[in-house]
Amino acid sequence: MAWGGGGGGGAMFGPSAPSSSGQAGLPFGGIPEELMEEATKLYATEPEHAKATLPFAQRPSAKERERLTLAQLLRAYPRWVISGSALVIVISLLLQAGPLLTEYAISHGMEHHKSLRVIVSCAVLYLLIAFVSVYFQRQQVNVTGKLSSRVMHDLRIRVFTQLQRLSLDFFTEEKAGVLMSRMTSDIENLQQFIQDGVSQFALQGLTMLVITVILFLTNVTLAAWTVLLVVPLLVAFSVWYHRASEKGYLLARDRIATVLADLSESLYGIRVVTAHNRQRRNIRNHRHVVGAYRDANAYTGRVNAIYGPSTLMIGILGQGVLLGIGGHMVLAHQLNVPQLIVFFLYLNRFFAPIQLLVQQYTTLQQGRSSIIRLRELLDTTPTVDELPYAPDLPTIEGRITFEHVEFGYLSGHPVLRDVNLEIMPGESVAFVGPTGAGKSTMAKLANRFYDPTSGRVLLDGIDVKTVSLRSLRSQLGVVPQEPFLFAGSIRTNVSFGAPGATDEEIETAVDVVGLRDLVSRLPLGLDTPVHERGQTLSAGERQQLALARAFLAKPRVLILDEATSSLDLQSEIVIERALDRLLEGRSAILIAHRLTTAQRADRIVVIDDGGIVEMGTPDELLALGGAYAVMYDAWLASGGRDASRATDEV
Ligand code: ADP
Secondary structure, eight states, X not given: OOOBOOOSSOOBXXXXXXXXXXXXXXXXXXXXXXXXXXXXXXXXXXXXXXXXXXXXXXXXXXXXXXXXXXXXHHHTOXXXXXXXXXXXXXXXXXXXXXXXXXXXXXXXXXXXXXXXXXXXXXXXXXXXXXXXXXXXXXXXXXXXXXXXXXXXXXXXXXXXXXXXXXXXXXXXXXXXXXXXXXXXXXXXXXXXXXXXXXXXXXXXXXXXXXXXXHHHHHOHHHHHHHHHHHHHHHHHHHHHHHHHHHHHHHHHHHHHHHHHHHHHHHHHTHHHHHHTTOHHHXXXXXXXXXXXXXXXXXXXXXXXXXXXXXHHHHHHHHHHHHHHXXXXXXXXXXXXXXXXXXXXXXXHHHHHHHHHHHHHHHHHHHHHHHHHHHHHHHHOOXXXXXXXXXXXXXXXXXXXXXXXXXXXXXXXXXXXXXXXXXXXXXXXXXXXXXXXXXXXXXXXXXXXXXXXXXXXXXXXXXXXXXXOHHHHHHTEEEEOSSXXXXXXXXXXXXXXXXXXXXXXXXXXXXXXXXXXHHHHHSTTGGGOEEOGGXXXXXXXXXXXXXXHHHHHHOOSEEEEEOOXXXXXXXXXXXXXXXXXXXXXXXXEEEEOSSHHHHHHSSEEEEEEXXXXXXXXXXXXXXXXXXXXXXXXXXXXXXXXXXXXXXXXXX
């Protein structure tokens, strides 16, 4: 436990201590005097986590690009793997000492010499070996436990890093719940598999091998009969089971992902669900997806139910036949009784691992299907990819050029066709036009959320495809239509794009967007906790907070997707003012849903049906009497002028 130089009476704790909750923006009133001693004791036993070094690069490293396999995961920890394997070998050998000692006690202590000393020695040795083997088994469980938790820790980070790296189209296509299930149930399955499955498989497999050798050493004829009678049947059954259960488990993985996706969607959209009385229908739908998952599980259950008892039956039948053959051999003096007994003791042990393997096979199959699903996720390459060693974009003035840009989300369905546009440094350009015309798509191309199918997007004459994504996006500020709040305080949310911002800078940003009044009214001020689901802030306040975020990040270019309508007049005025401050000296693309905003821009671009239909200053477009003039007249007729006058007067 690291103790910082707290000075005075108040000790400072390390990274996991209460002081960090203050940093995370949660209210923390300090530890009461009477609890200090207990808390000190508690923190003294807290593990110290090393500071994570995060080598996040847009491109996966060569190691990360390697296909995900179990061997690849385990290779990172050779020491654990070697000691685990050595323990498995030792245990599988030790476990077979019992019948040998029994045979020795019978033949040397009872049959020929009748020596109590031999019998007692065998019994003591038997116990000793049992104790040693229990000790080794404990060690082995320990080692595999550590190994699996480390491997899983690495894998979780690898999957999360991949998710952070993937392009936006991936997330629009893949449901959040499905991704959550990759991170939760798939990874847990794999952990279970590495913890129990792999070592049990190795142990039981090895045990079968050792026993086969011992069976042959005990009596070749009987051993040969065993292999001939039992093994072909077992192999045939196992091949069938492997195929059937893999199909079942993959189906189950997909269906649990659907269950989780449905669950998360219903929870996330609970307000809309309630408002539209969709509860009953949602329950019916959930019953359907849960039912499909149950069916998949029932299928694997049926397959297991056939395989488990069948292998048991094969074992019993085999033993019955072998008893006949063995008995006949004893009568023919080809075998003595202790040899037959020891053969049967080992034969029993030959079948026991098969039963255990059958049980473990479930874990194996689940682990395998999880690896397959995780591999698919890790193999996905971002569609918006950085060139290898892409240089950083130098500090730009803010000239944005669209050069013969064509784009469609789905091939064969173009959304933008041959768009040409130049936005000068410091100029604010409003995109207006009907919903679905392609306004947001233009903005998404500017900061490379997507790449054009053909044509280029340039910033200060540099193709955005040629520079590092990090340097590109650090100079572009995006204020989305529906700002997202992260769990934390207002402070951490405002400084999201500039985590090193000083208190003073944060205060200024809050002032500029007009949030000062709200913050001073809150009991904890900037440290008041907010989070996305809490909906503690009104739509307007969330918009202001997003503007403050953009202001603090000081981007050269601002892309603002204006909130449509949810703002009252007062908030609208506040936001207009905030915008004026925010746009000072910056180039900006404003996706304007309200013409008040469009009218304030330096230039208006009217987009319709995937192309630019009109372009000019607000006055020019009004004088032109084209599409914009029509929209403007309609807006005036619907009372828009009152709003704009009110704005101007304030
Ligand atoms: P606007 O901002 O002008 O309202 P958008 O640029 O958002 O319009 O959308 C333009 C067209 O592209 C619309 O027809 C819309 O349905 C389609 N579109 C938008 N986003 C996606 C997406 N992620 N996948 C497929 N189509 C999309």
